[in-house]
Amino acid sequence: MDHLKELDRYFNEHREAHLAELKDFLSIPSISSLSEHKTDMRKAAEWLAGSMKAAGLENITIDDTPGHPVVYADWLHAEGQPTLLIYGHYDVQPVDPLNLWDSEPFKPEVRDNKLYARGASDDKGQVFMHVKAVEALFKTNGTLPVNVKFCIEGEEEIGSPHLPKYVADHKDKLAADVIVISDTGMQGPGQPAVCYGLRGLAGVQIDVKGAKGDLHSGLYGGGVRNAIDALVELLASFRDKEGTITVDGFYENVLPATEEERAEYAKLGFDEEALKKELGVNELFGEPGYSYMERTWIRPTLEINGIFGGFSGEGIKTVLPSEAGAKITCRLVPDQDPDEIVAKLRAHIEKHKPAGVELSVTEFDKGKPFLTPYDHPAIQAAGKSFEAVYQVPTAYTRGGGSIPIVAAFDEILGLPVVLMGFGLSSENFHAPNEHFHLENFDKGLRVIGDYYFEVSDALPAAE
Template identity: 45%
Template sequence: MDDAVARALAYAKAARPGFVAQLKDFVRIPSVSADPRHAADVRRCADWLARDLRRIGMPRVRVIATPRNPIVYADWLGAPGRPTVLIYGHYDVQPADPPDAWRTPPFEPTVRGDDLFGRGASDDKGPLFAHVKALESFLRTRGTPPVNIRCLFDGEEEIGSPNLVPWLARHRRALASDLAVISDTRMLGPDRPAMTYSLRGSLGLELEVRGPRRDLHSGAFGGAVHNPLQALCEILARLHHPDGRVAVPGFYDRVRPVGPDERSFMARRGPSDARILRDAGVDRPWGEPGYSLHERTTIRPALTINGLSGGYQGPGGKAVIPASAVAKVGIRLVPDQDPGEISRLVRRHIARLAPPTVRVAVRTLQRARPVHLVHRHPGFQAAAIAYRRGFGTVPVLLRSGGTIPVVDALQSILCTPCILMGFALPDDRMHAPDEKLHLPTFGRAIATCIHFLAEVPVSLSYNEIH
């Protein structure tokens, strides 16, 4: 093992208690990007992250204002002739609703056993921080990382990165990099590391149904006025066929077929139906027939109802016909499906379903294209070697059902190949109450990131020669 790597690993091991304490401070900040009430908290989190980057020795750190949430950028470019690695992560988090479903408060990070509980601990503050601590381990021992570094940390990933993408387009030349590494995906288990080579895209819609000009007494008007909440539920119920297929005409027309060889590969390497049901905490499956649960969540598109509001939500009952009702609809897309085209198809279908007794509006909240990565890039080789050294075993290649909007932008705008190195676990409860980070995995993740930075120049130069 290279002496510089050995010293970095020793530093990281000795500093691990301090790293966990810092991570708790990071998680403590409620950087919820979807809620404007937390805008000041998101800015505070960006400032905290920038201070930590300066503290570890990154020479140029900027907090870049956007129309909404800041971008945190840092670089170290002191190794001419060596590759440049762009590290992407996001410091914004999902809302913590419902707060009373948490065993401990979501923004009071708590260690229980081997896990750190708190919103954003796994998605994505912990994995992001693993890369930052790997950098610190080199800067505090060797004085320099083994490659040139750009850090790009997003405050809007959970809402589709609407301001990061145009910023990338304006600065594409200044951000030139040999590869980007992103840790916002899952492993199969604590001892089963995984690299993701395909992501679903996403389309977020808000469907609003309006009826009377004001809330009405249901005793005075029930049976005479079409209830907007009822009308909304009737529309939503017709977005799927009884067998689980999406009922929007044309929805599946452009779905790229997956051949039997890859389906066989996925069956061997991916989670079983029983494992997915166990991770979800349910007894029976649901969804499109003819596919395993792993296939349904990766190579097939899906439409889900993510939220429903309207009428009285407090304790007890209230005899009311609400003036309006709203649903949040999330659509996951697979290669060759276009978010714009799917949006038009869904809007057209909803317009056909809408009764004349109410008014219906559909708004687009976010969109991202699906991506399929070239996993023969030498960066994948560097990551595989790093995983083997950090976790003691080679990673498996997986498709993911999730979406990372920036991946398509990095590849299409910057022409930068992306490597997706997952460190989250299936039971980390991302986007749910009691989200957690497995601390032993966090420690191995830092070691893996150290090995990855050291291996990148070796793998890239070997492939250039051969």
């Protein structure tokens, strides 16, 4: 553990300088979704490349894509040792509404030991930590215990549209033994977590068309099908009253969690009563036989995200709407395939098509689920590093959300993925007043530095 003492000394001595650098990075408005920030995206990529060079990384390139560039760097001189591929993103979400920010989103401020800025937690702060961990190891150890490659993109916040092709085209360049991502969160304050699985995603829009136009309810009501009525009938057919999804074959490929995993989740002591109070609901709801945590981590879902049609203005309008629609997303678990699920949704919609209307289905976002066995040595090594710094047991969790590129990495490169994040769910990423707790910035730097040693010992030596 001597390396932890050296890392601690180094990070203490350079904390203010590192925070100043991070603030500089955060001041660049790298909003990938807005075309007016295209030059800012390039500026952020160049800033990151410069930081990587200063840290001691090599072979640094800013690789153009049809969208925003990917920043690559490596250091490959640890002969016989495993190679880590570090993934992250330098783009950020838009900042609207500006009036809800207590400080300007691209003028970083520290208040109450929290760093406030867009991208502080998601994901510039966490990417920066990996670069600085490498720098610290060079300064304190003279070398790295493992080989590293960095692949930092600029389009995560818009769904990574060009990264899968980039990864496929650069498969040899990105070859590694394990992928490490710090773009997730901890279990809670002072409660580190390693995430080893994420749910996938499949989304559709259903459009219902009745008469050629809205009709007077006094003249036609009771004799012509109301499009909203037909839509509600169809939507009600997707689930039973207890929350079980009734689409034929929806659950048939679900990989069950092991009893050991479920026992570990139970040990986490999740407080469902506290959650109800926090959310302002009198009871939780979902598939029978599973806890809230299991329903949101290891079971698939089908949710109606929005309904539209008819008149919703002030007062009343006595019409039979001719058109209505709904947006639906399904969160998927291993081994469900998004294309197969969409096909089953289409079959269900056709089977339950209400009389008197026509239906159309439009497909939207898709992403495969992913799972790395939680007892994989690279996962367990991350847990040990968290415990060495935080001095509490690490939780091994699955995430209820989706990061489509993680599944793409898994599918294209065929590598285990370690999600070791340092954010907290309360840090307002994607919302006004995004911030990063500097306690986790400080400890996270040490965790990452230690992890490079732990994973070197845990994984077999490269041939």
